[in-house]
Amino acid sequence: MKTKYLAALLATTIAVPANADVLVDNVSGITMDEEGKVKRFEALVIDDDGRIAQLIERGEDRPRTEYREDGEGRVMLPGMIDAHAHVMGVGFGALTLDLSDTNSLDEALEKIRTFAAENEARPWILGRGWNQEKWGLGRFPTAAELDSAVADRPVYLERVDGHAGWANTLAMQAAGITAASKAPSGGKIELLADKKTPSGVFIDLAMDLVNKAVPAPRAVERDLALAEAQKVFHRYGITSVADMGTTIEDWQSFRRAGDAGSLNLRIMSYAFGPEQMVLIGGPGPSQWLYDDKLRLNGVKLYLDGALGSRGAWLKRPYADDPGNYGLPLQTPAQLRNNLVRAAQGGFQPAVHAIGTAANAELLNAIDEIAESFDGDRRWRVEHAQIVDPADLPKLADNGIIASMQPLHQTSDRLMAEARLGMDRLDGAYAWNTILDLGGTLAFGSDAPVEPADAFAGYAVAITRMDANGEPFGGWLPSERVNREQALAGFTSKAAYAGFAEGRFGRLLPGERADFILVDNDPLLATPEEIRATKVFETWVNGRKVYEAD
Ligand SMILES: [Zn+2]
Numbered sequence: 001m002k003t004k005y006l007a008a009l010l011a012t013t014i015a016v017p018a019n020a021d022v023l024v025d026n027v028s029g030i031t032m033d034e035e036g037k038v039k040r041f042e043a044l045v046i047d048d049d050g051r052i053a054q055l056i057e058r059g060e061d062r063p064r065t066e067y068r069e070d071g072e073g074r075v076m077l078p079g080m081i082d083a084h085a086h087v088m089g090v091g092f093g094a095l096t097l098d099l100s101d102t103n104s105l106d107e108a109l110e111k112i113r114t115f116a117a118e119n120e121a122r123p124w125i126l127g128r129g130w131n132q133e134k135w136g137l138g139r140f141p142t143a144a145e146l147d148s149a150v151a152d153r154p155v156y157l158e159r160v161d162g163h164a165g166w167a168n169t170l171a172m173q174a175a176g177i178t179a180a181s182k183a184p185s186g187g188k189i190e191l192l193a194d195k196k197t198p199s200g201v202f203i204d205l206a207m208d209l210v211n212k213a214v215p216a217p218r219a220v221e222r223d224l225a226l227a228e229a230q231k232v233f234h235r236y237g238i239t240s241v242a243d244m245g246t247t248i249e250d251w252q253s254f255r256r257a258g259d260a261g262s263l264n265l266r267i268m269s270y271a272f273g274p275e276q277m278v279l280i281g282g283p284g285p286s287q288w289l290y291d292d293k294l295r296l297n298g299v300k301l302y303l304d305g306a307l308g309s310r311g312a313w314l315k316r317p318y319a320d321d322p323g324n325y326g327l328p329l330q331t332p333a334q335l336r337n338n339l340v341r342a343a344q345g346g347f348q349p350a351v352h353a354i355g356t357a358a359n360a361e362l363l364n365a366i367d368e369i370a371e372s373f374d375g376d377r378r379w380r381v382e383h384a385q386i387v388d389p390a391d392l393p394k395l396a397d398n399g400i401i402a403s404m405q406p407l408h409q410t411s412d413r414l415m416a417e418a419r420l421g422m423d424r425l426d427g428a429y430a431w432n433t434i435l436d437l438g439g440t441l442a443f444g445s446d447a448p449v450e451p452a453d454a455f456a457g458y459a460v461a462i463t464r465m466d467a468n469g470e471p472f473g474g475w476l477p478s479e480r481v482n483r484e485q486a487l488a489g490f491t492s493k494a495a496y497a498g499f500a501e502g503r504f505g506r507l508l509p510g511e512r513a514d515f516i517l518v519d520n521d522p523l524l525a526t527p528e529e530i531r532a533t534k535v536f537e538t539w540v541n542g543r544k545v546y547e548a549d
Contacts, residue, residue: 022046023062027071031078031507032492038484046513050541054509075521078507079239079514080454081494083403084382084444087243088250090232091225093448097127100160104135109149116150124214125150128158140190143169143200156210165207167200175213222253230265234546236452237535239514240266242498245300247272248279258290264545266293268498270300270350274338277347284346291541292503292512298348301338302329304358307412307419312355319421326355335365343373350380356388363394370398387427396439401497403442406457407450410466413475432479442497443489454490458522459531461486483523513542
């Protein structure tokens with residue numbers, strides 16, 4: 001009798017953890033475990049705090065819980081983590097007019113007209129994505145053409161590559177643009193056939209002439225953008241993001257959402273430069289706020305530009321622009337000052353470095369400074385796109401994180417070949433080499449530059465092929481990573497890169513119950529299937545935040 005009672009008590013104690021609340025049963029669960037290996041399971045238990053209380057493997061008994069969710073045999077993965085994105089950029093992108101799917105000027109004008117009619121309260125109509133090449137126009141569009149769609153409000157639309165802007169007459173008036181206006185150096189004002197009158201298109205730095213007239217978004221618009229961004233990430237199965245370049249206004253929006261209980265995306269924040277770092281963080285990084293949903297981790301710095309505009313800083317000149325090395329955006333002294341200032345406050349630096357010279361300079365600077373700052377610093381190199389093979393081993397030193405974006409590889413492939421030449425691509429997007437050398441890879445999207453599509457990124461990571469299967473066999477295919485490495489790059493390693501390990505990124509007891517239910521097992525499915533993965537449900541902190549129609 002006594003033995004029986006004890007046995008029953010013991011069984012209850014083991015089977016039903018304290019606070020056990022929701023059992024999510026009947027899933028094909030996958031996570032990285034403590035050893036960095038893949039672990040499979042069939043159910044998990046979520047406690048009252050939104051943490052995982054228990055993982056149930058095949059053949060193990062289910063505890064009794066208040067609620068039970070049937071996973072219907074679907075694949076459960078940890079919520080994807082985007083290690084490099086721009087949260088508010090994604091949100092504003094979702095709120096403004098997108099012309100990237102238009103195939104003619106007429107089609108674009110119709111879309112602009114409709115959008116303006118549907119958004120009567122907006123004082124300016126803003127948007128992006130137009131491409132006169134795709135339209136087959138053979139010239140830039142004009143302000144008069146834009147006036148024919150919207151003449152009652154200013155309209156300003158960025159070209160697909162972000163390197164030109166198209167204004168209507170009211171936008172030019174608001175910006176004070178006249179035939180006497182001069183373009184700043186590094187910019188150009190397009191003119192009509194009379195060679196005097198501004199046509200409405202502004203190139204590169206001349207875009208600032210119009211941009212400075214565009215009213216800054218109000219707090220309520222920022223909050224709306226954040227809400228939109230959360231929807232976009234959740235749809236892609238992303239539950240956490242490293243926000244690369246948080247301003248004080250962005251941070252206040254994150255805080256308002258956190259205070260209101262509507263922050264359902266974990267944001268690891270990197271302030272937009274040293275000034276914003278101090279404005280937001282004061283003497284050091286913030287605490288983890290709102291059940292691990294927000295923390296100011298560190299600071300985003302820029303050491304060079306991008307390959308497309310030949311702003312990436314190279315050791316040798318551009319193959320398609322002799323004499324041009326690109327440009328460093330900080331002097332050696334500035335870079336070191338900024339890194340030291342961050343490190344002194346315990347802020348984690350995340351430095352944009354694309355070209356060979358930028359990466360070499362950054363890796364050398366970190367090597368010099370790391371001696372003075374012991375402890376676990378996790379210096380982040382953002383992009384690390386084109387690294388001199390001689391410098392690649394340094395990416396595995398000093399606890400450096402290589403934060404890289406698989407989708408950039410497919411988007412940039414042909415451009416990288418043109419900019420560098422075929423014989424200078426050995427250290428290009430060198431994921432596998434970095435891992436082989438002992439480095440740490442965190443994967444992201446750089447959204448809104450690329451879609452925040454983690455499964456497309458995953459497919460590229462394991463194939464080096466684009467959505468059309470090009471190039472066949474993969475581009476520099478030895479730099480593919482394996483499926484487990486890709487999963488880790490988008491989950492556990494991306495969490496580690498933001499000092500979030502043990503909090504989220506894996507489906508293990510004690511970590512936050514952030515998970516997704518999808519239709520494919522990315523460790524088994526074909527790359528095409530992985531790319532087309534359907535996200536049925538997204539859960540954050542033990543709560544469903546998205547469900548597909
Ligand atoms: Zn970025």
